[in-house]
Amino acid sequence: MASPQSKIDDIRNRIAFFRDTIVKHQAGRLEIVPFLQFIEEELEASERDLQEVETNLQILKSWFGYQDGVILTDRQARYMLTGILRSLSNTESALYLRADSVLPPVQAWSFQEIDLPLRAYHQLLTQYVEQLTKHAGLEDPHMAIFAEEYFNLTCAHPRQSPSAHILSATCSEARMPHRWSILGHEIGHSIYDWQKEYFERTISPEITAAFRLIPASVDRKELLEAEDTWLENWLQELVADCVAVKTLGPSYVSQFVIDALEANPLRVELPRPIHPPMHLRVSFQLEVLEGLSLPGFDPSAFKGSWETYLRNIVYGANPFVENVLLDPGVVTPAKAIITSAVQSTPAVELWPRVRRVKEGLECNRMEPEDLLTYVSALSLLPRSFPQERVVQRFTVAGT
Numbered sequence: 001m002a003s004p005q006s007k008i009d010d011i012r013n014r015i016a017f018f019r020d021t022i023v024k025h026q027a028g029r030l031e032i033v034p035f036l037q038f039i040e041e042e043l044e045a046s047e048r049d050l051q052e053v054e055t056n057l058q059i060l061k062s063w064f065g066y067q068d069g070v071i072l073t074d075r076q077a078r079y080m081l082t083g084i085l086r087s088l089s090n091t092e093s094a095l096y097l098r099a100d101s102v103l104p105p106v107q108a109w110s111f112q113e114i115d116l117p118l119r120a121y122h123q124l125l126t127q128y129v130e131q132l133t134k135h136a137g138l139e140d141p142h143m144a145i146f147a148e149e150y151f152n153l154t155c156a157h158p159r160q161s162p163s164a165h166i167l168s169a170t171c172s173e174a175r176m177p178h179r180w181s182i183l184g185h186e187i188g189h190s191i192y193d194w195q196k197e198y199f200e201r202t203i204s205p206e207i208t209a210a211f212r213l214i215p216a217s218v219d220r221k222e223l224l225e226a227e228d229t230w231l232e233n234w235l236q237e238l239v240a241d242c243v244a245v246k247t248l249g250p251s252y253v254s255q256f257v258i259d260a261l262e263a264n265p266l267r268v269e270l271p272r273p274i275h276p277p278m279h280l281r282v283s284f285q286l287e288v289l290e291g292l293s294l295p296g297f298d299p300s301a302f303k304g305s306w307e308t309y310l311r312n313i314v315y316g317a318n319p320f321v322e323n324v325l326l327d328p329g330v331v332t333p334a335k336a337i338i339t340s341a342v343q344s345t346p347a348v349e350l351w352p353r354v355r356r357v358k359e360g361l362e363c364n365r366m367e368p369e370d371l372l373t374y375v376s377a378l379s380l381l382p383r384s385f386p387q388e389r390v391v392q393r394f395t396v397a398g399t
Contacts, residue, residue, distance in 0.1 A: 011046065053087050176387070189240045250294070
């Protein structure tokens with residue numbers, strides 16, 4: 001087992017590595033500055049923690065004669081050593097969760113800014129995310145990269161405000177801007193983080209009350225697990241979906257439904273799902289979309305494709321999910337209160353522009369609109385529709 005001093009030295013070596021690495025990126029563009037600051041702040045906090053641990057270790061040595069390999073007989077000394085080891089473990093975990101998770105995306109951003117095959121699309125993605133966050137009413141810094149999947153990495157620290165976010169689209173879809181509307185869900189997570197206290201205060205009591213009304217015949221342990229799953233995981237996922245629909249409208253839903261149809265829409269994570277089942281998410285999105293009453297848009301095509309596919313799927317049900325997590329007495333009020341709590345509807349303003357651009361593209365005509373509008377329009381066109389003209393326009397114009 002490593003001694004406390006060797007663990008301190010090990011953590012200091014990691015801090016030195018982080019410092020040497022972020023120095024190489026400090027001459028980069030302004031987009032990554034908040035993320036470098038986030039890492040530096042975490043390194044400073046870790047150094048302060050290490051100084052406190054070293055002070056306590058010196059006290060342990062001078063007061064109780066502690067040395068590596070020596071068995072402590074004094075109860076107070078054992079408590080003190082336990083506290084030192086716990087502090088080192090917490091410091092190490094903080095580095096893993098913050099610096100170790102943020103540095104690779106920063107390095108990816110820097111590489112994608114100079115890699116010629118990827119640079120144009122990365123800059124296009126950066127433009128899109130800038131316009132999308134503004135459209136959604138967000139002011140927090142957002143950095144865009146291509147990585148292994150779509151995600152939103154929140155860089156939140158008690159000593160830092162506001163939060164910063166790293167959004168990723170998949171590398172394999174770098175040349176497929178029509179797919180980027182999926183980022184609407186990740187923007188939903190940013191909105192949730194920004195207004196977390198409001199959403200929890202508004203929605204959580206309703207979900208808790210719904211679980212209290214489930215008949216006593218249901219296993220109470222399962223009920224508590226289900227309630228915890230809703231409050232800790234499903235709540236924010238469904239809020240993010242609702243935000244995405246109310247921000248991007250049909251453009252987000254169309255791409256999400258495509259994902260669901262190409263996978264198994266009834267799959268669930270076993271034994272205790274972190275994400276709501278696909279069929280719940282899609283049905284909820286379709287309800288929210290229909291509630292927007294967008295002029296000239298008929299959601300029946302989406303609903304028809306989805307319902308037909310569901311009828312053709314055979315699957316093994318998870319009793320815990322179907323009978324407890326998806327109890328209608330919980331799902332129905334939860335969907336209603338989430339829809340009500342997400343009040344902003346930027347999609348209503350965006351939709352007429354998207355509709356006009358889509359019609360223009362179908363007639364080989366380019367309208368004077370921004371990248372966000374064009375990506376949203378492309379999301380509603382067939383996959384075979386050529387996107388190169390749109391890419392070239394915004395790559396050259398940089399608008």
